[in-house]
Amino acid sequence: MSDGKPQGASIVFQAVGKAFNKPDGKQVSAVSDASLTVDSGAITGIIGRSGAGKSTMLRMVNGLERPTSGQVLVGGQDVGAAQGAALRGIRRDVGMIFQHFNLLSSRTVAGNIALPLEVAGVPAAQIKARVADLIDRVGLNAQSNNYPAELSGGQKQRVGIARALATEPKVLLSDEATSALDPETTQTVLTLLKDINRDLGLTILLITHEMAVVRDIASHVAVIEGGKIVEAGKTYDVFTAPQHPTTRSFLSGVTGVTLPAFIKGRMLETRPKGAAKEVLRVTFAGMHATDPMLALLTRDLGIEVNILAGAVEEIGTQPFGNLLISLDADKGVDARAYLEQHGLLTEVLGYVS
């Protein structure tokens, strides 16, 4: 263990592929040709549906799985090529937390946090001091002698986090760490992760199937679908200008902005004959999120707007708004041009007659 505070390490996936041999002899490709650079000291989220290959990506970072092609570099070291003691050394630099906590039922909170230190051969006296520090950091002083069976889910994950930090790692991996927790507890755990990232400067790579988790703590995000990275970038950019349909569908969930059922049922893809209304999604990015754009639209062009659904929220401290509106289809072109001119993004979702 080093003395000073641990610095983060970068993680680089270079054209990584991973195929598993199934019992019937066939191969299943979990990840293919995935390239991604995770900045040192950043919080990066990988989001994807069940079976997309998220866990496989994460497990290649600490060598729980080996890539079948390409390379995974952690702090410049090739994890896939490391064996034995070298691999165990890398693993001590990479902490990991799990959806189901994976705590030893036979050890107390303090005992669980001590385990990685025992494994690393740290002297008992040092272990004791270090464990006390960690328990303090995650706020479990009152529970240090309790067994996991006596803890709530949120407390268990705090133990998991303390245990993952014990060997002062440069990287923290999180495999759906909040998926088994209720929304409130999820927030406290995410806040803890944010604080840790800020105080210790370690790199956090987390996987999730919830955009809300990415929105709340990740500065960067990668979207994975069918084992391929389909989109990656700064969270704010990806949220405000999603390129891939998968990203969009994840976002429609998180922004909570979906069409009311009565309109969705009547929506047409092409404009019907006669009088019709155009249904638009308008995204307000950055400083524009707080401008009264719709009021201006009415004032300047005399176009009346119906608001169907909407929300303004914060992504990485920047406001971001998402509105679903409908307006006279004849005025659609003008309205969209006006809004785009003022820095908003528009997308035609369909028409209703």
Add this chain to the structure above:
Amino acid sequence: MSANLIGLLMEATWQTLYMVAVSAVLGAAFGLPLGVFLATSQRGELLSRPLVNRVLGLVVNAARSVPFIILVVAIIPFTRMIAGTSIGTTAAIVPLTIAAVPFIARLIENAIREVDSGLIEAARAMGATPLQIIRKVLIPEALPSITLGLTLAAVSLIGYSAMVGAVGGEGLGDLGIRYGYQRFMPDVMAVVVIILIVLVQLVQSIGEWIAAKVDKRAPKGRGQ
């Protein structure tokens, strides 16, 4: 019942306890590592030695399929080699131990297999060696089931120990057969059976008590 008979009963009880205790301890000493190895040496597991695993599995199954009374007779030369004699209480420990080892190994194997694979994964992620995972994760986590398994083995050994009278092993079973059955003394038989029942109860209760003591998991039914 004469004072003489009471003395015999006490001696026989002592002999049974001695045979069972020694063979249980020896059985656990050999069965624990064997069971841990069986549980961790399958393909893709911690120690992944599929071939050795297969061979050992066959040997264990073979040993377990020989009826105990036949095992006792079949290994008489081996017993003589180890114990210096093939008759008597000490000699009886050899076949008892040989019967106990594969039995205990399978019980331990099952107990180890029940440990959540997520814990092995967490330990690997910490950089633990396979041996550290066995010592610090698998055995402590399996301890409640291991304790219950050893209790089951001890109870079975009490039963087996009654059969070693056939080769001059002594103890309660032998006494029951010689006095209760061959000399038509049903009261001796009854006392022998009662002592055996009490012994089994005692072993079972102590085992369960220890298992409950070491079990820190949430009580069943309350869930995680």
